[in-house]
Amino acid sequence: MKKVFHVMYDDDDKLLVAARELVGKGIHVNEVFSPFPIHGIDPIIGIKRTRLAITSFMYAMTGLSLAVFFMWYTMISDWPMNIGGKPNFSLLENLPSFIPVSFEFSVFCAAHGMVITYLLRNRTLPGMPATNPDPRTTDDKFVMEITTDTNAMSAEDLESAIKNTGLLELSIKDFK
């Protein structure tokens, strides 16, 4: 029977030390649930650096291109107007006055695109069910999730390794 261990700690530093110790023994830590970001946990449990910032740059470039294209289309190509003696002849001549809107629209697309990507990648969307194993993990407790199916060790060996890590509570459930 596959098993899932939820190991609870009452301090982030204790969890960090425990995770380092377990990983040092070759144990794979599936997930960590915490009420705030634990700095330094990512390299220990093998989380790669997020590429979210790159997507933001791509959204910004998309916004910039769309804004410049749209302003060129409306002001220069589709219906050029002479407003207050300041005619709209070419994109190059008009570019200085197009800068504010280009900038704002780039920021608009970068921010919203990145937030939407973040929510989709996290699978955190309105009305989604919570998946933290214990409600206290959003308050003051820190939980490490270890499963037998991602580890070569037997459930008994895992349990004995986990028990010596200064934990607060240990819950062992059958894997669904």
Add this chain to the structure above:
Amino acid sequence: MIATKLDLTTMQRESSIREPLILGHKTYKDITDDVVAPIMGPASLGWKIMITISSIIAIYGIGSILYLIGTGIGAWGLNKTVGWAWDITNFVWWVGIGHAGTLISAVLLLFRQKWRMAINRSAEAMTIFAVIMAAVFPGIHMGRIWLAYYVFPLPNQFGSIWVNFNSPLLWDVFAISTYFSVSLVFWYVGLIPDFATIRDRMTKPFAKKMYGIMSFGWSGRAKHWTRFEELSLVLAGIATPLVFSVHSIVSMDFATSIIPGWHTTIFPPYFVSGAVFSGFAMVQTLMLVMRKAYKLEDYIHIKHVEYMNIVIIVTGSIVGVAYLTELFISWYSGVEYESYAFINRFSGPYSAAYWTMMTCNVISPQLFWFKKIRRSFVATFILSIVVNIGMWFERYVIIVTSLHRDYLPSSWGEFIPTATDIGVFIGTLGIFLTLFLAFTRFFPVLALNELKTILKSSGESYKNKQVK
């Protein structure tokens, strides 16, 4: 292994002489308990009284707006000479107030200022509500508000008459809508983990369900936190130039015209610092009441107030220098129209407004050089209101005095606000306060997840030193 433990226990994370950011010996649980208490418990009598008063003012304001829309812009005190006055004054004032929230949440995040964590959530809420109030004014000043969509570049049936992308007024449409929506998502993304905390604590079924929906199923996974921190940093990075651009663009509404008193290159930096100045004053006014009402004295204490007062001295002094520079340049330029615009400001029919502005914005923030005043709750509260009044008059002076006497003396006139003018402005104060009070009742007013990250480095060594 032992070495690691020793490292962790002996690690010096903070200065031992800097005052702590969180007073008392708190645990993670204490932080949750203190911040969630107003949401979990019944509403206090004080809150009920406050929201009743603010709602009445809000209803009066909505009535004034409806009267204005029903009657037309003639209900305002505008005339042929002064075509812009009270409405745009209020617009600029409200947008300016909003700037402090973004400055606290974005700029101070980039500078790694940990003290911002106690005030960023409410300051961001203030930003959002202030920008909503600002947006009311350009909306209602159109007269035919049902045609408000004309400001957006939509294809239409009148030939393809597009909006004018060369106009600062259109830049404003993009700046304000970007600023509002980006501030809103920045604020909400930070709220999601805190809503999850409330969801997991809430016992009332309906409220639990609501916070469940609002928390988007947040579970606090390590990867999600990594993304969360990256997102916050990048959003702060792009919100910083955004906040500078917004008030620069607002100032260009005036600076790109040829009206003496408006046509100055100093306007963008002058408006941005003025905005931060007034915004911080409003944050002080609201925070000083909130910390008392919700018993958050350990989280927002005199050190936070002092830090904010230092920002007020800096930005207030920039504003003061800008006023004097304007006066100097109007004389030094030798342009008689420019000179007259400024002579008229301080000695003309609106001189009272000018001197109120000078007193409130130039003299009063300088009092914060005195440590006793800078570290006094009462003095800060009074001065924050004085600054808010001063900054309102600044916009009034810039707008009305520059318009009411133009090149042709036969067309000189004066602006006198009507009851509708005043009603709409007072009403926006009421709507703003109602929204802010509702926020304090149903939302976590401090950023729980961020505060917990600084708990261990919030001055333990300072506190231990005090005990010894």
